[in-house]
Amino acid sequence: MFNWYVGLLALSGVIMLALAAVREGQSTTTRSVDAIFGAVYLGYAFYLAFLFDGDSYLIFFQAFILPVVMVVNYFRNRTPKPKLTDTQKAWREYQKSAGRQ
Template identity: 75%
Template structure:
């Protein structure tokens, strides 16, 4: 169980660092969060794998929600938003003013 946890931490950290390196479709805040948490996850995995001498440790599987959410956020933001044509803009404006009456 310990080896699985360390492996998942390392994979999560590497994925988040890779997402932070990509500039496409992400805000600066999102890239910063990916970079910071990716470094923390990878650093903690390295600590547990190479420097941890044993004893008690806590396993937080909830920690793996953040990488999943960041990957989902990355791909959701990469989807191009459709731009409205002039006719569609005029129709929406007409609907708004018609409903206001």
């Protein structure tokens, strides 16, 4: 079970670092958060795999919710936004000029 946990932590870290490397469709803040958490996950996996000498450890499966949320957020932000029709553009311009937005 320990090896699976370490492997999943490392995989999560690599995935988050890969998401941080992609520039298209993400803000700088999102990419920074992906990079920071990716490095933390990968570093913790390295620590557990090579430096940890303890007898007991805790497994937090909740830690794997964050990578899933980040991947979902990445693909959600990559979906193209619908283009406005001429009527919708005119309506928005009217709203702005009337001071309603």
